[in-house]
Amino acid sequence: MTTDVSIVGIGIHPFGRTPGRSGRAQALIAARQAMADAGTNFEAMQFAHGGSMDGGDADSLVSDLGLTGLPFVNVWNGCGTGGSALLSAAQAIQSGQHDVGLVIGFDKHPKGAFNTDPASLGIGDWYAQSGMMLTTQFFALKIQRYLHDHDLDPRLLATVAEKAFANGAANPNAWRRRPLTEDEILDAPMINDPLTQYMFCSPGEGAAALVVCRADRAAEFTDDPVFLRSAVLRSRRFGSFEVFSPWLSPERGTSPSQDAAAAAYEQAGIGPDEIDVFQLQDTESGAELVHMAECGLCKDGEQGELLARCHGSQPEAANATVPNRVQVNKCGTANGVGAMDSMSSVLEFEEDGPRSKRTDILRSAVQQFGDKGYEATKWSYVADEVGIGQTALYHYFESKAHCLLMIMRLELQRSLDRFRSATGGAVSATDALRLAVASAYDVTDEEVQQMRILQGNMALLSAERKSEREENERQACRALVDEIQAAWTKLIERGVANGEFSPGNSPLLASVILGAVVSVWRWYRPTGPVDLGTISETMQGACLRIAGGA
Amino acid sequence: MPHPIDKNLFGHGPKGLALLGAVCGSCDTTTFPRQSSCPRCTREDMVEELLPHRGTLWSWTVQHFRPAAPYLGTDDFGPYGVGYVDLAGRVLVESRLTTADPDRLRIGMPVELTFDELGFGEACRSVFAFTAVGGA
Numbered sequence: 269m270t271t272d273v274s275i276v277g278i279g280i281h282p283f284g285r286t287p288g289r290s291g292r293a294q295a296l297i298a299a300r301q302a303m304a305d306a307g308t309n310f311e312a313m314q315f316a317h318g319g320s321m322d323g324g325d326a327d328s329l330v331s332d333l334g335l336t337g338l339p340f341v342n343v344w345n346g347c348g349t350g351g352s353a354l355l356s357a358a359q360a361i362q363s364g365q366h367d368v369g370l371v372i373g374f375d376k377h378p379k380g381a382f383n384t385d386p387a388s389l390g391i392g393d394w395y396a397q398s399g400m401m402l403t404t405q406f407f408a409l410k411i412q413r414y415l416h417d418h419d420l421d422p423r424l425l426a427t428v429a430e431k432a433f434a435n436g437a438a439n440p441n442a443w444r445r446r447p448l449t450e451d452e453i454l455d456a457p458m459i460n461d462p463l464t465q466y467m468f469c470s471p472g473e474g475a476a477a478l479v480v481c482r483a484d485r486a487a488e489f490t491d492d493p494v495f496l497r498s499a500v501l502r503s504r505r506f507g508s509f510e511v512f513s514p515w516l517s518p519e520r521g522t523s524p525s526q527d528a529a530a531a532a533y534e535q536a537g538i539g540p541d542e543i544d545v546f547q548l549q550d551t552e553s554g555a556e557l558v559h560m561a562e563c564g565l566c567k568d569g570e571q572g573e574l575l576a577r578c579h580g581s582q583p584e585a586a587n588a589t590v591p592n593r594v595q596v597n598k599c600g601t602a603n604g605v606g607a608m609d610s611m612s613s614v615l616e617f618e619e620d621g622p623r624s625k626r627t628d629i630l631r632s633a634v635q636q637f638g639d640k641g642y643e644a645t646k647w648s649y650v651a652d653e654v655g656i657g658q659t660a661l662y663h664y665f666e667s668k669a670h671c672l673l674m675i676m677r678l679e680l681q682r683s684l685d686r687f688r689s690a691t692g693g694a695v696s697a698t699d700a701l702r703l704a705v706a707s708a709y710d711v712t713d714e715e716v717q718q719m720r721i722l723q724g725n726m727a728l729l730s731a732e733r734k735s736e737r738e739e740n741e742r743q744a745c746r747a748l749v750d751e752i753q754a755a756w757t758k759l760i761e762r763g764v765a766n767g768e769f770s771p772g773n774s775p776l777l778a779s780v781i782l783g784a785v786v787s788v789w790r791w792y793r794p795t796g797p798v799d800l801g802t803i804s805e806t807m808q809g810a811c812l813r814i815a816g817g818a
Numbered sequence: 819m820p821h822p823i824d825k826n827l828f829g830h831g832p833k834g835l836a837l838l839g840a841v842c843g844s845c846d847t848t849t850f851p852r853q854s855s856c857p858r859c860t861r862e863d864m865v866e867e868l869l870p871h872r873g874t875l876w877s878w879t880v881q882h883f884r885p886a887a888p889y890l891g892t893d894d895f896g897p898y899g900v901g902y903v904d905l906a907g908r909v910l911v912e913s914r915l916t917t918a919d920p921d922r923l924r925i926g927m928p929v930e931l932t933f934d935e936l937g938f939g940e941a942c943r944s945v946f947a948f949t950a951v952g953g954a
Contacts (some may be wrong), residue, residue: 383886392851394824397890398936398945399881400912405900408879409912413902416877416925460879461920506858515839515850516902516910517858 273358273496276489277306277479281374283472284443286689291323291376291473296332297692298475299372306479306489308368310334313479315360317353318372319343323473326372347549348501349373350476355499357480367482374475384512395514404468404552406511408460411554413509415462418569420557422462426450427575428553429467432597437744440751443472445681446744449736467553498535502528525549525562533564540564545595556597565596626664628654630678631714633671638717642672642725666737672725673733673741679718680748683708687755697763698817701781702808704759708785709804719789756782760815770816781811820935823890823943827851831868837931837946839909840864848909871931872951873905878915878923890937903929903948916949 279301281294295318303309310333318326319342327340345352350373357371386396395401415422430450436442448466456465479489486493504510507521533539540546540563548563550556557571566574578596632653636645647668651661665671690707694700711719729746733739756778763769788803822828827850829838840852843863847856850869855862878901884891891898899915901923914934917923929948936945 392824392826393888394827394945396885397888397943398823398914399885399889399891399898400900400914402881402885405879405881409877409900409902412879413877413925458880458882460881462879514912516912517847518904518907518910 272483273361274481274483274486274493275478275496276481276486276493277302277304277308277477279303279305279475279477280441281475281692282441282443282688283474284685286473286685289689289692291320291374291475292329292332293693294376294473294475295320295323295326295329295372295374295477298374298477299329299333299370302370302372302477302479308479308489310370311336312368313338313370314366314368315357316340316370316372317343317357317360318370318374318477319345319349319353320374320376321346321349322378323374323376323475326374329372347551351499352501354478354480354496355501358496358499361480361482367485369480370477371480372475372477376473377471379471386512389512391512391514395512400514401512402460403511404460404463406513407468407552407554408463410509411552411557412462414554414558420569420571423450423454424557424572424575425462425467425553426453426464428550428556429453431575431578432550432553432556433466435597437747441474443470443474445748446677447740449740452737463552463554469551497538498532500528500532500535502531523562525559529563546597548597550597560596625654625656625660629656629661629664629671630675634675634714634717634721637672637675637721642668642721647671666735669728669733670735670738670741672721673728673738673745675718676722676725676729677741677745677748679715679722680745680752682715682718684748684752684755686710687752691759697759697766697768698812700759701763701811701815701817704756705785705808705811706804709788709800709807711800713794716789716792716794719786720792723786723789753778753782763815763817768817772816777815781814784810784814819933820942820944823936823945824851827946829866829868833871835933836868836871837905837911839867839869841867850909850911869909869911870906873903873911873929873948875915875923875925875927875929875948876902876904876910877925878902880918880920880923890941890943892938899923901929901948914945914947916947922950 279298281298286294313336315338318329318340320326321344325342327342330336330338330340341356343349343353343356353371353373357369360366360369384401386393386401391401411425414420427450430448430453433444433446433448436444437447453464453466458464459468480496481489483493483495502524504524505521505527507517507519508523509516509520510524546563546565548556548559550559560566560571560574561568629650632650633645636650636653645668648658650671651658665674686707687704690703691700694703729742729749733742753775757775760769760774760778764771764774785807788807792798792803827838828835830836837850838852839848839850841848841864842856842859842861843865844861845856845859847858848867848869849857849864852864852866854864856864878899880897880899882897884895897918899918900912901915902910902912904910915923915929916932916934928951930951932947932949933944934947935942937943
């Protein structure tokens with residue numbers, strides 16, 4: 269491929285779970301964002317390629333984006349759907365057929381493991397009936413053999429997952445935003461030996477869109493285009509070890525990742541040692557380890573050294589093939605972000621296994637902390653309420669403070685998610701502000717308790733914790749607080765830019781508004797004289813006036 | 819023995835029921851189950867062949883959660899082992915294993931074909947599995 273295709277607009281809808289918003293609705297948000305990023309609109313799109321596994325028909329988006337008559341090609345290629353849509357769009361531009369187009373991928377997977385019909389793959393029903401047609405099993409069997417062949421420490425699987433969660437925590441579009449330690453990952457329930465729960469990604473939801481155009485027209489849309497140097501797709505050859513194989517040849521051949529990576533390097537005219545950032549398929553930790561070698565970042569068996577360099581904790585090895593600056597799956601990718609268009613990893617776990625008491629403990633603690641106050645609640649009383657012993661309680665939370673910090677983090681995350689889903693579709697900043705305030709008061713009695721606990725204990729976030737698990741939670745809380753503040757500030761800035769709000773110090777105004785919104789939780793009681801509907805109405809008006817809106 | 823889960827998987831040999839594969843007359847590639855064309859050389863020259871009873875464990879895992887339908891296992895789910903078994907260097911066959919204990923599973927251990935029952939009552943079927951040679 270020559271460098272004649274460029275990406276001039278990018279849009280993304282956060283990954284995770286967005287109840288009440290369809291996959292198509294998420295796709296529309298990403299598409300409009302991408303076109304706005306390129307300073308263009310749907311009428312300017314000459315073609316569109318896109319797809320979704322479970323989220324609906326991509327071409328039906330024209331009913332909302334506009335019935336302009338453009339050719340819209342649906343792409344359906346399993347976990348390769350998004351990449352295939354980009355590849356085919358690039359080829360449409362290279363062929364000279366079109367100059368500017370839209371590429372879109374979105375999904376809304378149901379919870380639980382993907383359940384594939386064996387007949388659709390030419391395999392007998394016996395394979396699923398006897399319990400062997402599971403993607404998680406395949407991942408485990410593949411990495412088990414790989415670790416054996418290359419004498420790798422299984423602990424590396426936790427190192428990979430820890431990195432993914434840490435990167436996810438720093439990415440506002442990621443689903444899993446809480447960092448986890450290697451030990452937490454290794455101690456999680458085993459799913460398929462040697463892979464534990466936290467080594468897998470989960471099927472989720474989200475959308476991403478791109479505006480692509482002929483490179484010589486990029487300047488019409490942006491000062492900062494991305495040039496597509498190569499895009500390659502391959503399927504398996506004889507001897508590769510891929511998912512849903514009732515048998516394999518004893519003869520090992522090259523994998524589709526090896527073939528595609530080699531072709532992509534050749535097309536682009538550069539090698540892996542000239543690349544700074546890699547995104548590898550990592551539906552589970554094992555896949556990332558294998559793909560590091562298959563895509564030429566390191567040799568088989570040298571993943572430990574490469575990971576140490578990703579962390580930046582070891583000096584560069586003398587024979588290093590990859591420089592220190594290399595970043596692998598920086599966004600948290602599948603593991604931290606959630607699986608998209610992915611026929612690969614396919615479990616949706618709640619935070620824990622089905623027998624976990626964590627939810628019960630959190631519920632009971634919310635009740636106790638909310639009713640009696642955090643200080644006055646005896647930690648042992650929570651264990652009694654849930655009906656577990658002190659040792660079991662300690663397994664989940666090492667202290668009362670650890671539990672409180674987790675409640676606070678979950679509440680902050682909930683508030684942020686609620687803010688995003690309330691304001692995502694708003695056309696004007698005025699509407700967005702009204703919807704954001706309304707969403708803050710659209711809560712259950714239990715969430716009222718959680719808000720009260722959060723607001724009553726914010727001071728806890730200011731001082732460092734001695735315990736690692738408490739400190740992880742505190743850091744995650746602080747990151748969320750910053751993100752919430754940034755999100756409200758952006759809303760105000762948008763209103764000022766549109767002329768809807770009076771110009772002023774936007775971050776300060778956002779703080780004042782946020783402060784007013786949450787102050788309600790200091791005095792509000794569900795049984796009190798003022799109901800939430802009245803509070804919501806009054807606050808919406810008050811916050812608009814603070815922002816200097818109409 | 820209950821009905822086999824799929825009679826196309828098995829054939830009768832001198833040592834009783836065996837797995838039924840196919841061998842390519844052109845390039846000698848062995849598949850399981852049998853198929854009519856060769857995925858290696860693309861020719862349609864496949865001949866049925868019973869596979870060896872014994873082999874070595876090539877990789878393994880333990881399935882810790884109950885698979886979704888159409889899994890035949892009963893509701894009282896217990897973990898089970900799954901592996902690929904190297905049958906005399908001819909083919910690696912994916913199979914259930916008779917143990918779910920990671921401490922008793924090792925890559926390279928000798929294993930042999932056996933049969934297990936899966937499901938309850940009318941739905942009960944006989945499935946193939948591999949077990950440690952000598953029942954160790």
